[in-house]
Amino acid sequence: MPERIAISGSAGVGKTTLARALAAELGVPYLPEGMREYLESGAPDLHALGPAGVRALVLRLWQERQAQEAAAHRGFVADRSSYDFAAFWLFYRFAEPNDPDTEAYMASAMAPTRYDLVAIVPFGVLPFVDDGVRSANRWVQLHTQVLIEGMVRRCAPRVHDVVAVPLEDRVRELVGRGR
Numbered sequence: 001m002p003e004r005i006a007i008s009g010s011a012g013v014g015k016t017t018l019a020r021a022l023a024a025e026l027g028v029p030y031l032p033e034g035m036r037e038y039l040e041s042g043a044p045d046l047h048a049l050g051p052a053g054v055r056a057l058v059l060r061l062w063q064e065r066q067a068q069e070a071a072a073h074r075g076f077v078a079d080r081s082s083y084d085f086a087a088f089w090l091f092y093r094f095a096e097p098n099d100p101d102t103e104a105y106m107a108s109a110m111a112p113t114r115y116d117l118v119a120i121v122p123f124g125v126l127p128f129v130d131d132g133v134r135s136a137n138r139w140v141q142l143h144t145q146v147l148i149e150g151m152v153r154r155c156a157p158r159v160h161d162v163v164a165v166p167l168e169d170r171v172r173e174l175v176g177r178g179r
Helices: 015-026 035-040 046-071 082-091 100-109 138-155 167-175
Strands: 004-008 076-079 117-120 159-161
Touching: 004 015, 004 082, 004 138, 015 076, 015 167, 035 046, 046 076, 046 082, 046 100, 082 100, 082 138, 117 138
Parallel strands: 004 076, 004 117, 117 159
Antiparallel strands: none
């Protein structure tokens, strides 16, 4: 059976690099996170979108991710998990009582059967780099990391805390886990 693996963590922890390398090693599609691509595309800055615009963007990116996951019949490695998306929904305070979007979004994002494995990449191991795309405030990133870790630990049936630092060791650690 093909594996569905998601790599979780805040910005700057090495998710994208690890997800791409792991997907190549396993010979399965890499699913990009979406937000980085949006930010690097020259599209309007998140602050210019305002809260309603950011909410619509996060919802659109989540819908695109669901379609990518459903289409990847041979398995995949995803840069970010659904639990990361749920953490963003909470972080940006989009969750409102009796809101149909919130109910549908959170039920889908928190489904425990989405992935065979969610790997959490630790915060603070790699040097924090201001890439000009994400918040340069490391404490905002730590806040996000804690929310993501909480969502993953609450919802994912299989979680692996990545401990290796060099990329090759991280890939080997995930390919060889529990086998």
